[in-house]
Amino acid sequence: MTLLRDPLLNKGTAFTEQERAALGLRGLLPPCVLTMQDQAERVLINLRNLPSDLEKYVALNALHDRNEALFFRVVCDNIDEIQPLIYTPTVGLACQKYGLIFQRPRGMFISSRDRGQIAELLKNWPYPAKLIVVTDGERILGLGDLGANGMGIPVGKLSLYSACAGVHPEQCLPIVLDVGTNNEELLRDPYYLGLRERRLAGEAYDSFVDEFMQAARKTFPGVLIQFEDFANHSAFKLLHKYRDEACVFNDDIQGTAAVALAGLFSALRVNGSKLRDQRILFLGAGEAATGIADLVVSAMMAEGASEAEALGRNWLVDSRGLVVKGRAGLSGHKLRYAHDHGQIADFLAAIETLKPTAIIGVAAVGGAFTPDVLKAMAKLNAHPIVFALSNPTSKAECSAEDAYRYTEGRALFACGSPYDPVTLGGRTFVPRQGNNSYIFPGVGLGVIASRSRLVTDEMFMAAAHSLADCVGKDDLDQGSLYPALPRIREVSARIAAAVAQVAYQRGLAEGPAPNDVMGLIRSQMYEPHY
Ligand SMILES: O=C([O-])CC(=O)C(=O)O
Numbered sequence: 001m002t003l004l005r006d007p008l009l010n011k012g013t014a015f016t017e018q019e020r021a022a023l024g025l026r027g028l029l030p031p032c033v034l035t036m037q038d039q040a041e042r043v044l045i046n047l048r049n050l051p052s053d054l055e056k057y058v059a060l061n062a063l064h065d066r067n068e069a070l071f072f073r074v075v076c077d078n079i080d081e082i083q084p085l086i087y088t089p090t091v092g093l094a095c096q097k098y099g100l101i102f103q104r105p106r107g108m109f110i111s112s113r114d115r116g117q118i119a120e121l122l123k124n125w126p127y128p129a130k131l132i133v134v135t136d137g138e139r140i141l142g143l144g145d146l147g148a149n150g151m152g153i154p155v156g157k158l159s160l161y162s163a164c165a166g167v168h169p170e171q172c173l174p175i176v177l178d179v180g181t182n183n184e185e186l187l188r189d190p191y192y193l194g195l196r197e198r199r200l201a202g203e204a205y206d207s208f209v210d211e212f213m214q215a216a217r218k219t220f221p222g223v224l225i226q227f228e229d230f231a232n233h234s235a236f237k238l239l240h241k242y243r244d245e246a247c248v249f250n251d252d253i254q255g256t257a258a259v260a261l262a263g264l265f266s267a268l269r270v271n272g273s274k275l276r277d278q279r280i281l282f283l284g285a286g287e288a289a290t291g292i293a294d295l296v297v298s299a300m301m302a303e304g305a306s307e308a309e310a311l312g313r314n315w316l317v318d319s320r321g322l323v324v325k326g327r328a329g330l331s332g333h334k335l336r337y338a339h340d341h342g343q344i345a346d347f348l349a350a351i352e353t354l355k356p357t358a359i360i361g362v363a364a365v366g367g368a369f370t371p372d373v374l375k376a377m378a379k380l381n382a383h384p385i386v387f388a389l390s391n392p393t394s395k396a397e398c399s400a401e402d403a404y405r406y407t408e409g410r411a412l413f414a415c416g417s418p419y420d421p422v423t424l425g426g427r428t429f430v431p432r433q434g435n436n437s438y439i440f441p442g443v444g445l446g447v448i449a450s451r452s453r454l455v456t457d458e459m460f461m462a463a464a465h466s467l468a469d470c471v472g473k474d475d476l477d478q479g480s481l482y483p484a485l486p487r488i489r490e491v492s493a494r495i496a497a498a499v500a501q502v503a504y505q506r507g508l509a510e511g512p513a514p515n516d517v518m519g520l521i522r523s524q525m526y527e528p529h530y
């Protein structure tokens with residue numbers, strides 16, 4: 001009976017006659033023996049009969065808790081259909097309803113009440129973790145502070161690690177650091193499962209996170225720690241504090257940067273220009289905006305631009321207008337992009353003045369790329385680059401349909417959440433997601449496989465190039481700036497190999513470089529089967 005209750009061992013009706021006899025399962029299962037394929041088909045039939053995405057999320061979660069291999073088989077074989085249900089956009093709603101839909105815990109919940117005992121707590125995790133995705137829930141997607149309900153995000157990210165890059169599920173540990181929440185609604189919500197108190201701040205917060213970092217590294221030596229969906233003020237600080245001493249990265253800063261840069265490389269193949277000649281205007285000035293801009297600056301410099309020139313080609317607009325030199329109260333991460341210029345209050349006026357070739361939306365202001373914004377970009381450029389990257393769909397700067405409609409089908413478009421193909425004037429466009437989900441699974445796999453001590457920006461640059469290299473002419477012809485999702489395991493393997501290569505070249509890896517790095521990567525990829 002224990003076997004049937006253990007999701008890592010359970011095969012349900014797929015236990016063979018011999019297994020049933022040998023393992024004491026006779027009589028505990030209906031007599032019919034199914035194949036994994038039969039089971040997967042049945043899962044899909046049931047899933048498609050469910051009336052809402054949230055119910056599908058719950059059903060998939062339940063499958064994950066019942067039979068892990070079957071869950072991943074279904075995800076891998078139907079990634080286009082399933083990814084939006086276990087990841088953005090549905091995971092956003094699932095986090096908002098986390099307390100209500102809760103059935104079984106997944107991952108670890110470490111709260112500020114556990115101060116002084118985090119190492120002891122981590123020992124309760126029964127597997128040797130090699131990869132932790134951790135959030136404090138303060139900025140979940142573009143939805144803001146969801147406190148401990150943010151747990152859905154590390155869970156979703158790690159499901160993609162296993163499905164999209166074959167990181168073994170047993171190596172994956174989702175963690176929420178529950179330091180309270182400042183979300184009034186949650187504090188009043190009877191079903192909220194986190195601590196009902198305001199967020200820790202200042203020194204108390206820093207020392208709590210530091211205790212977690214030391215305990216995690218001690219309990220799981222060499223573990224890769226991905227920071228996810230922290231608010232800006234914590235995200236930059238934590239990355240800066242730990243990146244040179246621990247194996248960490250911030251997905252929202254560095255992962256998003258690499259996916260956006262790869263999308264720009266693809267777009268430039270269509271419009272035939274160079275990165276160093278672009279003028280990029282960001283709507284948003286947080287983790288994603290400055291993360292992307294920093295990587296773009298490095299890439300422009302690799303094409304021969306000076307640093308000053310490259311910086312001057314990236315501009316930010318935040319809630320107070322254009323980020324310019326001397327504007328009062330600018331936070332540190334924006335300063336590189338605070339150029340000498342007069343104040344401009346709104347985004348459209350900034351477009352008209354600065355004449356960008358690309359606009360990148362990362363401010364979680366739904367609908368901010370208005371028809372007028374899109375038309376202005378179409379007037380300035382033969383092929384305007386328009387990336388509406390905010391998540392979930394309700395926060396997207398514009399829909400795919402609007403992006404194509406208001407630019408007469410000339411936009412080179414990428415979106416953070418999935419959109420269906422758009423047919424316009426006899427042409428069908430297939431927009432693809434400029435989502436860090438193309439990047440982090442491969443980066444993580446490469447870091448784990450090479451046992452790299454650190455995660456570097458050079459690795460994200462290599463990941464961006466590898467991802468861009470996977471985009472074919474057939475993709476570009478239909479308006480896709482990224483490869484098709486069903487190719488993701490191959491794409492992740494290439495990214496992982498490139499990342500591992502950097503680790504070996506820079507002396508960050510453990511052990512000598514193998515002759516066949518790709519072989520090493522492939523040999524480590526988990527395949528869901530019985
Ligand atoms: O999770 C996603 O879809 C992308 C991401 O990291 C975020 O929006 O914070």
Ligand SMILES: [Mg+2]
Binds near residue numbers: 141228229252
């Ligand atoms: Mg994120």
